[in-house]
Amino acid sequence: MTFSPSLDFHPFIRSRRSVRRFLPDPVPRAVIERVLETGTYAPSAHNRQPWRFAVLTTSAAKTHLADAMGADFRRDLLADGLSLAEIETQITRSHARICEAPVVILLCLTLADMDTYPDEKRQRAEYLMATQSVALAGGTILLAAHAEGLGGVWVCAPLFAPDTVRGALSLPPDWEPQGMLLMGYPAVVPEARVRKAVEEVTFFVNSPLTPHPSTTLEKNNANS
Ligand SMILES: Cc1cc2nc3c(=O)[nH]c(=O)nc-3n(C[C@H](O)[C@H](O)[C@H](O)COP(=O)(O)O)c2cc1C
Numbered sequence: 001m002t003f004s005p006s007l008d009f010h011p012f013i014r015s016r017r018s019v020r021r022f023l024p025d026p027v028p029r030a031v032i033e034r035v036l037e038t039g040t041y042a043p044s045a046h047n048r049q050p051w052r053f054a055v056l057t058t059s060a061a062k063t064h065l066a067d068a069m070g071a072d073f074r075r076d077l078l079a080d081g082l083s084l085a086e087i088e089t090q091i092t093r094s095h096a097r098i099c100e101a102p103v104v105i106l107l108c109l110t111l112a113d114m115d116t117y118p119d120e121k122r123q124r125a126e127y128l129m130a131t132q133s134v135a136l137a138g139g140t141i142l143l144a145a146h147a148e149g150l151g152g153v154w155v156c157a158p159l160f161a162p163d164t165v166r167g168a169l170s171l172p173p174d175w176e177p178q179g180m181l182l183m184g185y186p187a188v189v190p191e192a193r194v195r196k197a198v199e200e201v202t203f204f205v206n207s208p209l210t211p212h213p214s215t216t217l218e219k220n221n222a223n224s
Contacts, residue, residue, distance in 0.1 A: 005092070005206070009077050012146070012147070013143065014192070016069075016146040016164040017147070017151065017189050017191075017192065018141060018152070018153040018154070018190065018192075018193075019151025019153055019184075019186045019189060019190070020097065020122045020153050020186070020188075021100075021153060021186070021187040021188040022100065022101055022182075022183075022185060022186060022187050022208055023100055023102075023150065023184060023185045023187050024102065024185070025098075025102065025185050026057070026059070026102055026105050026109070026110040027102050027150065027183065027185070028185060029057075031148055032055060032057075032103060032110075032152070032194070034104075034144070034148070035141055035148060035150070035183075036053055036141065038135045038139045038140060038141070038144035038147075039053075039141035039144060039175050040137065041121075041133060042067075042133070042136040042137040042139070042140040043133070043136055044133035044136070044137070045114070045126075045129035045130065045132070045133050046114075046129075047116070048113040048114055048130070048131050048133070049113070049118060049133070049139075050109050050110050050111065050113060050114055050130040050134060051107065051108070051109065051110075051127070051133065051134045051137040052108040052109070052110050052171075052172075052175050053105055053106065053107065053108070054105070054106035054108065054171060054175070055103065055105050055106075056103070056104040056105075056106070056169075057102065057103055059099060059105075060168075062098050062099045062101070063099055064102055064169075065098060065104065065116060065165065065168050066094070066095040066098040066099050067096070067168075068161075068164050068167070068168035069092045069098070069157060069158070069164060069165065069168075070094065070095050071164070072160070072164045073090070073091055073094060073157070073160075073161070074087060074091055076160065077090060077091075078136075081182075083087045088093030088214070090221055094157065096157070097182060098180075098182070101182035101183060102183065102184035102185070103181075103182075103183040103184060104180060104181070104182055104183075105141065105180065105181040105183065106158060106165065106169065106171075106177055106180050107134055107137070107138045107177070107180065107181060108171065108174070108175040108176055108177050108178060109130050109132075109134045109140075109175075109176045109178050110172075110174045110175055111126075111127065111130055111171050111174065111176075112115055112128050112174050114127075114129070115128050118208055129176065130191070134178050138154060138178075138179060142154065142181065142184060147182055147213065150184065150185060150186070151183070151184065151185070151186035151187065151189065152181050152182060152183040152184075153181070153182050154179050154180075154181055155179065155180045155181070155182055156179055156182065158177035158178065158179055158180050159177065159178055159179060161177075162176055165177040173182075175202060193194075205214055
């Protein structure tokens with residue numbers, strides 16, 4: 001298969017939004033599977049594909065997960081010293097977000113096929129590579145969903161309660177929940193969020209080597 005470079009791709013990518021409100025319409029299983037399959041075309045470290053997906057579409061499964069995560073969330077918010085009323089508001093909102101999304105995809109990481117090292121430094125790098133690979137799959141899934149006319153949002157909550165999520169869904173012990181994608185046909189598509197200017201986040205390293213402006217600034221400040 002050959003493709004010619006397409007400028008249409010840029011507006012497509014830029015038109016994706018994090019969608020947080022969905023129509024109640026169910027998403028056909030074939031669409032979910034196509035989106036996930038495209039997600040698996042993300043690049044991954046050593047092509048080990050350390051992503052795993054748990055998909056919830058029934059209200060029984062979503063409620064079970066939301067209840068379990070809510071108990072953890074309540075404990076964290078109590079420890080933060082929030083008022084009981086504020087805690088209940090936040091828990092209710094988070095519970096509704098999970099249960100009202102037609103599709104919930106738990107993005108998990110497994111180290112089963114990754115390399116292992118005896119030293120902490122390389123082991124940490126390997127773990128980060130697996131994490132980066134899972135994140136790329138998550139981003140690709142969001143784009144594939146967008147191509148299907150679906151909306152989605154990445155929700156980080158499972159990262160704060162991995163054991164609870166694994167236990168609630170009876171996931172294999174090596175599946176580490178990293179995040180959750182809420183997905184469905186959009187009820188509300190938000191405005192684009194502001195992006196930092198490319199010049200603000202980019203440093204073209206020219207030759208002869210010029211230091212990054214901030215390092216010159218730091219040097220000047222140190223000398224003054
Ligand atoms: C790792 C990660 C975690 C996120 N966690 C949440 C979250 O917990 N709740 C939420 O509403 N949005 C979450 N988001 C979505 C971001 O808020 C969103 O991508 C950002 O505001 C830019 O908006 P856009 O995706 O519409 O361009 C997360 C995104 C990423 C990549």
